[in-house]
Amino acid sequence: MEFVLVIVAIFAVTAVVAAAIASQAPRKRRPNLEQPPSRPAAPPGEGKPPAPPRREKRTIPSGEELDRQAAEVVAEAEALLAASQPKPKVEPGPDSEAEPTPEEAADAALDAALAAVPDAVADAIADAVTEPEPAPEAKPRFRDRLGKARAALAGKFGAIRSKAKIDEDTWSDLEEALYLADVGPGMADAMLQGLRGRVKQEGIETPDELLQALKEDMKKSLAAADRGLRFEPGTPNVWLFVGVNGVGKTTTIGKVGAQQASEGRTVIMAAGDTFRAAAAEQLELWSKRVGAQLVRGAEGGDPGAVVFDACERALARNVDLVLADTAGRLHTKTNLMEELRKVRRVADKAPGQVTEVLLVIDATTGQNGLQQARQFTEAVDVTGIVLTKLDGSAKGGIAVAIQTALGIPIKLVGLGETATDLVEFDPDEFVEALFN
Numbered sequence: 001m002e003f004v005l006v007i008v009a010i011f012a013v014t015a016v017v018a019a020a021i022a023s024q025a026p027r028k029r030r031p032n033l034e035q036p037p038s039r040p041a042a043p044p045g046e047g048k049p050p051a052p053p054r055r056e057k058r059t060i061p062s063g064e065e066l067d068r069q070a071a072e073v074v075a076e077a078e079a080l081l082a083a084s085q086p087k088p089k090v091e092p093g094p095d096s097e098a099e100p101t102p103e104e105a106a107d108a109a110l111d112a113a114l115a116a117v118p119d120a121v122a123d124a125i126a127d128a129v130t131e132p133e134p135a136p137e138a139k140p141r142f143r144d145r146l147g148k149a150r151a152a153l154a155g156k157f158g159a160i161r162s163k164a165k166i167d168e169d170t171w172s173d174l175e176e177a178l179y180l181a182d183v184g185p186g187m188a189d190a191m192l193q194g195l196r197g198r199v200k201q202e203g204i205e206t207p208d209e210l211l212q213a214l215k216e217d218m219k220k221s222l223a224a225a226d227r228g229l230r231f232e233p234g235t236p237n238v239w240l241f242v243g244v245n246g247v248g249k250t251t252t253i254g255k256v257g258a259q260q261a262s263e264g265r266t267v268i269m270a271a272g273d274t275f276r277a278a279a280a281e282q283l284e285l286w287s288k289r290v291g292a293q294l295v296r297g298a299e300g301g302d303p304g305a306v307v308f309d310a311c312e313r314a315l316a317r318n319v320d321l322v323l324a325d326t327a328g329r330l331h332t333k334t335n336l337m338e339e340l341r342k343v344r345r346v347a348d349k350a351p352g353q354v355t356e357v358l359l360v361i362d363a364t365t366g367q368n369g370l371q372q373a374r375q376f377t378e379a380v381d382v383t384g385i386v387l388t389k390l391d392g393s394a395k396g397g398i399a400v401a402i403q404t405a406l407g408i409p410i411k412l413v414g415l416g417e418t419a420t421d422l423v424e425f426d427p428d429e430f431v432e433a434l435f436n
Helices: 002-024 063-084 102-115 119-129 147-161 168-180 185-202 207-223 249-262 279-290 303-316 336-347 367-380 398-406 427-435
Strands: 237-242 267-271 293-296 321-325 353-362 384-388 410-414 422-424
Touching: 147 168, 147 207, 147 427, 168 185, 168 207, 185 207, 185 398, 207 398, 207 427, 237 249, 237 303, 237 336, 237 367, 249 267, 249 279, 249 321, 249 353, 249 384, 249 410, 249 422, 267 279, 267 303, 279 293, 293 303, 303 321, 303 336, 321 336, 336 353, 336 367, 353 367, 367 398, 384 398, 398 410
Parallel strands: 237 321, 237 353, 267 293, 267 321, 353 384, 384 410
Antiparallel strands: 410 422
């Protein structure tokens, strides 16, 4: 392309030079032409044609001038050629800085702006643009979950507070309130006798003071107990869960497993209730949700063998805790309590160690729960109570009856459906929630 432009430029220059030479050459007169006749002289000033314009004298350019003009034409052609071609992409060298992206430019501008403001303002801006961490789920409060039990007592407590003094009607209303809470006849009589003695000794005169004394007595009766779940490091710990069908044993195992796993302990769940068709499947769902291992046996098989296999697996895989489900009733002639004694003996042999036997009781059953507690305690040496469905019961007084009558501490209570709704039992908070 450049060669063609050079040739065109040379021809253009040559044409210009030739035209210049031709214009300077003298014209030759044609031969054999007659001279035109002379015109008579005109008077001065008349009929005189205008003088022809004088031609500008032109000179032939020198060779140096022609070379200069040719060079200018070639340079102009090269400039036009360079402008018509696309510019090559220049790759950054090792020492050159790459052009920042829009995102990098925005970040640099933000950093520069933050550097120009005080530290307190910069921290506030950083907090505003940073996504907040999710807040931990709040622990359920007894006051919020014991509405039914509190409502059952509110009428009687209101009637007592409305009286001007303590009389027999006051004692009658107080006794009825304890019966409504399902404290039980024996426990109610014992509590009322203690209150009558305090009224005489301490000179209690108003109904408000009487209710305050009752609240203090209930707290004292629930306070003297060790509510911690026992765990012995070294060997696999076994926690047995016992109770009749329908009280929530399997669900309680799942919730306890979730809590223990969140505390960093490894868990194996043993499906020892081989006599209920859906028990193993339900426990399997919980094990997957918690991330625990599951050991199960054949339907109708030996529950003790399932628990023993779980202990051996726990030892082999260095698992901390075995949570063992047990039967709530049997479809055979075998006595349930005898079967539970057998499971207890097997679980307590090496490599396992039984550190907790937790009796699960449905709070809505009231005094029936107290009878269950007596039977299971005689069979398997219950170490603690798990009181489920307390949020849906108007019979919260059963907690006082169980611990006072049997001396078995309530360790966990269910205040809802989720795993976080299974909480440690707090006597003070529980009693306050019943009265206020």
